Amino acid sequence: MIILKLGGSIITCKGEVQPTLNQENLDRISQEIRNSQVKELLIIHGAGSYGHPPAHHYQIGSPLKDEKDLEQKREGFCVTHQLVQELNLAVCRALITAGIPAAPLSPSSFIHTHNKRITDFKTDLITEYLDLGLVPVLYGDVVLDRDLKIRMAVLSGDQILQYLAGKLKAERVILGTDVDGIYNRNPKTHPNAQLIPLVTPEDELNFLEGAHTVDVTGGMGGKVKELLRLAEKEVESQIINLNTEGLLERALMGDKVPGTWIKKTK
């Protein structure tokens, strides 16, 4: 089974004040998935401009102050979930239109966290969806948290990805982002930055120690850390740029494509 993560920056227009869909990307990506004829696929998408602004505005996940604050956060929980579910509906609509049997599983309906981390959740139903030939679609969401100091938390698509890929022993993870992969320094400020084709857990210490000076691409540090943990569990990942037409289709088919692999060396 392949797990595909569709970054929020790919399916939405990040930085917009209003939640805005990147319908063009969504339709093309759906068509590429369809063309690849991949068997056994699970999709996780980010929340992008739908989820981040309200979750931030209502400070979901920060300690509860008083009854008034709880009331505000309750509202924030509902509003944020409503928006990410709107996004999920749009993602699934595009997938279904392209002929992919996409069936959403809503994280807040069956996952909770303890101090913002998943400790365990039942994956039986997800496995049954896969067995039936359906494509489960999960997403970054707000969930209930059992830490009584916060009670509600943001659960990122990346955390779901890491949990599921490990538990379901994914054959491969594809992290679809808006950059080509991991660079030895920030390509936005260093024109000579070079793409690193392979990162291994053995690199980890150097890589992360150097992360302050040898820049990793914006926001990618945390993701790489999670993927390195997966590599330790024998789950291979590749980071590719979903703004590049045709790349996802080829990656799903197993072709060699530009990007960064994160895996153990044999």
Next chain:
Amino acid sequence: MIILKLGGSIITCKGEVQPTLNQENLDRISQEIRNSQVKELLIIHGAGSYGHPPAHHYQIGSPLKDEKDLEQKREGFCVTHQLVQELNLAVCRALITAGIPAAPLSPSSFIHTHNKRITDFKTDLITEYLDLGLVPVLYGDVVLDRDLKIRMAVLSGDQILQYLAGKLKAERVILGTDVDGIYNRNPKTHPNAQLIPLVTPEDELNFLEGAHTVDVTGGMGGKVKELLRLAEKEVESQIINLNTEGLLERALMGDKVPGTWIKKTK
């Protein structure tokens, strides 16, 4: 805790070829709930013109014939779920707009059936939503079925209602429909039909034996049977007409309103 069922015929325009929302009803009902200031509420809504036509078209729940049929039904599962989720999004949007902290729980994400019946599902998370002061919203949906002859089934809002009201020991159930309650004969064909204010489990045999001649209002027979089972478990229900302005608000506040009660006599 009160469980409120919003019938599909109230929140959608049943009989329409295209899924059509009854936005006016939805806004008014949301406002009535808000005005009632009810504490601890759980809402379940039907699928109406969003769910019934596709579920019927794709024959979800009928025995699988072959691989081609499975493929068709997979598509039907996705399309039907997509539509009921659209409806759920609209219901929650109306509730949130009225100031109710509505948080949907998607049945297909955590409930499965065995030959079309719920045998068991975890309700911990629902209880946690309630404890936090949120209003969980569930709905009629398509779900995976563990009977290998069908594998997918329609799960009605009424079945969820019966299961949850019993398991969570609801204080009261309000079944909001488009009729005033149970009549001694079909009021559409018998102008002298009389509303029955109280049905008890002791009436059950006569009532159901007479159901062929003494008409119960269209489609109500099965619902009454389920509610009588709840009455046996000490859960009281009332059937009221949600097309009548203000009735729901008063019912939620505990006022005496026209309709039919289904409960044990003391």
